[in-house]
Ligand SMILES: Cc1cc2nc3c(=O)[nH]c(=O)nc-3n(C[C@H](O)[C@H](O)[C@H](O)COP(=O)(O)OP(=O)(O)OC[C@H]3O[C@@H](n4cnc5c(N)ncnc54)[C@H](O)[C@@H]3O)c2cc1C
């Protein structure tokens with residue numbers, strides 16, 4: 055059964071590591087749904103959050119092949135774990151005076167924020183899990199989306215365990 | 217001690233006990249070549265960087281040590297690529313040093329700049345671009361460590377010219393390699409070993425399927441013990457050839473596309489397959505859903521990613537073949553007699569022994585030549601091959617006895633591999649005859665290396681099975697494309713005897729079956745230069761038996 059998995063991949067913070075990971079996915083035909091990278095509390099280590107879809111066998115192969123990369127230190131599949139998942143979205147939406155109030159309401163409901171006001175548009179920032187981000191995008195669509203960017207997911211296990 | 221980068225490199229090579237390197241100079245590696253000028257490391261100057269890579273690979277396969285080659289930046293480095301990919305596919309330990317433009321020029325499309333670490337990313341086990349002379353020592357140490365441990369493979373180390381020129385205060389410090397993301401696998405799961413022993417004890421029709429991993433881990437003795445303890449027949453992959461003596465009554469020869477019928481039938485009938493250092497390649501399994509339909513499968517491999525990759529496994533054991541087999545063997549009791557299973561296999565062996573017909577055009581049958589080479593060298597030579605029919609006949613008809621004596625490009629199937637690999641092997645094992653079984657097509661891909669063999673007085677023998685065709689491709693066109701021989705006739709070819717002589721090698725032409733013996737004996741007498749033997753063989757002889765691509769192992773063509 056195809057299912058989305060969120061992998062937290064700890065890697066060396068070195069040039070070329072991202073290419074090594076993406077080359078592996080391309081070569082083996084695995085599809086990255088989203089990927090985000092950033093430095094961790096230890097500046098020699100980066101953390102990638104990779105969302106990949108596949109059945110158990112594919113995810114097992116992805117994990118084993120990733121482990122073979124010398125620069126990959128640790129992989130945790132967060133899918134089955136109790137974890138916090140967040141994504142950030144920026145949406146520039148058409149907003150003339152007639153609809154501004156309505157949009158502000160939606161923004162409130164989703165606990166999003168307006169971060170820029172233009173003559174005929176607003177930029178809205180929201181964070182949340184994928185479901186929430188999809189929902190806010192859907193709600194704003196009828197007004198006319200001018201531009202949209204999503205960061206891809208970051209995630210962390212809840213509680214004390216690393 | 218003040219040393220420049222190039223001198224540090226040579227210091228590292230000595231520390232790694234490298235005695236021979238293969239290479240080709242150029243602008244970006246001038247500092248390295250200057251340091252080599254004073255060094256007692258033997259540098260073999262090939263005629264093409266691809267030759268250097270394959271020669272290092274041949275050296276590695278013949279010895280189990282890490283092969284080393286050197287090329288300059290840009291075209292020198294890109295010429296290594298096929299050799300690196302060849303080693304990668306067959307898990308061969310190699311470290312390839314490439315020159316690079318100075319660090320200040322990287323990324324500027326400088327003269328002879330090529331992004332070799334980018335290019336080789338998917339065909340190396342790991343690679344490095346060294347940015348500071350201070351990093352050299354640790355990097356090179358890591359490169360050798362990664363190349364030879366766990367599942368071996370090639371590592372590229374890219375060396376910018378200024379990094380090699382700069383002098384630093386150098387203190388050799390024997391520090392241990394410690395890489396956060398890379399651990400050498402130790403031990404195995406003993407519960408799995410017990411589960412395997414249990415399956416083995418209860419099997420009625422077991423087959424051992426041995427691959428290149430047995431050779432890599434130097435476990436031929438353990439494999440033999442496993443087989444003999446329980447009287448279990450052994451089939452090997454192309455890469456596993458030599459891991460089990462082919463003259464043993466328990467040997468089934470090779471399995472797969474051009475394996476023996478009895479090996480493939482045994483797989484089809486088996487109730488237990490013990491896969492040892494083998495990776496269930498599609499040339500071996502044929503149609504995957506009809507592979508070993510009645511068998512439980514034990515899979516021993518050092519690379520966890522190989523387990524379950526192509527075939528579902530009942531008892532996976534991640535570990536080093538040598539260690540795991542000794543653990544299994546310790547828990548097995550000897551059985552004395554053979555069973556119905558052996559009678560069944562015996563009948564297949566009688567009925568379907570490897571065989572070939574007579575020539576349709578009066579020329580020599582290529583299989584006969586391999587049988588003669590096998591007899592005359594008593595199975596004690598190192599055989600390298602090119603790719604195609606020549607390679608398959610060598611695998612089928614030479615009676616190998618020892619590991620590290622059959623050097624062939626299995627995974628990538630690189631035409632042009634055999635001659636440079638033979639040069640590497642001869643330098644590693646001057647005590648053994650080294651023979652490249654070649655096709656007339658393949659040999660022309662790296663024929664220039666005959667010059668290398670002449671220069672270093674290496675008596676390697678090239679046996680061209682000259683059918684004036686790209687034979688293996690022609691065979692497929694004959695079988696699957698209605699005999700339309702599209703661009704596979706290569707009868708426009710040089711006079712190989714004159715070509716040999718022009719290089720300073722010995723050239724011989726053999727056109728008559730009666731002459732084969734004498735010619736081979738004569739060639740084996742030559743001690744100071746290479747020999748090219750041009751055997752005129754049956755033009756349209758095919759390799760049989762054969763599993764058509766994508767077919768089941770039980771439906772073989774030919775060889776009845
Ligand atoms: C024209 C042509 C025809 C071919 N026809 C055939 C054919 O008919 N039959 C056939 O068998 N092949 C054939 N091949 C070769 C085929 O393509 C594969 O290269 C070969 O089958 C792979 O062999 P292997 O499974 O032994 O794996 P190898 O490539 O040798 O891999 C070795 C395995 O052992 C593991 N390993 C390494 N070291 C250790 C260790 N220390 N401990 C445990 N495990 C270890 C590795 O992880 C790997 O999984 C053909 C090739 C060509 C070019």
Ligand SMILES: Cc1ncc(C[n+]2csc(CCOP(=O)(O)OP(=O)(O)O)c2C)c(N)n1
Pocket residue numbers: 602603604605606607629630631654655656657658659681683685686687688689
């Ligand atoms: C570098 C490379 N190019 C193309 C091929 C495809 N190929 C496989 S076998 C073969 C024919 C080889 O012909 P020859 O060397 O004459 O050997 P024969 O099969 O006749 O023994 C070819 C072209 C290959 N394996 N390697």
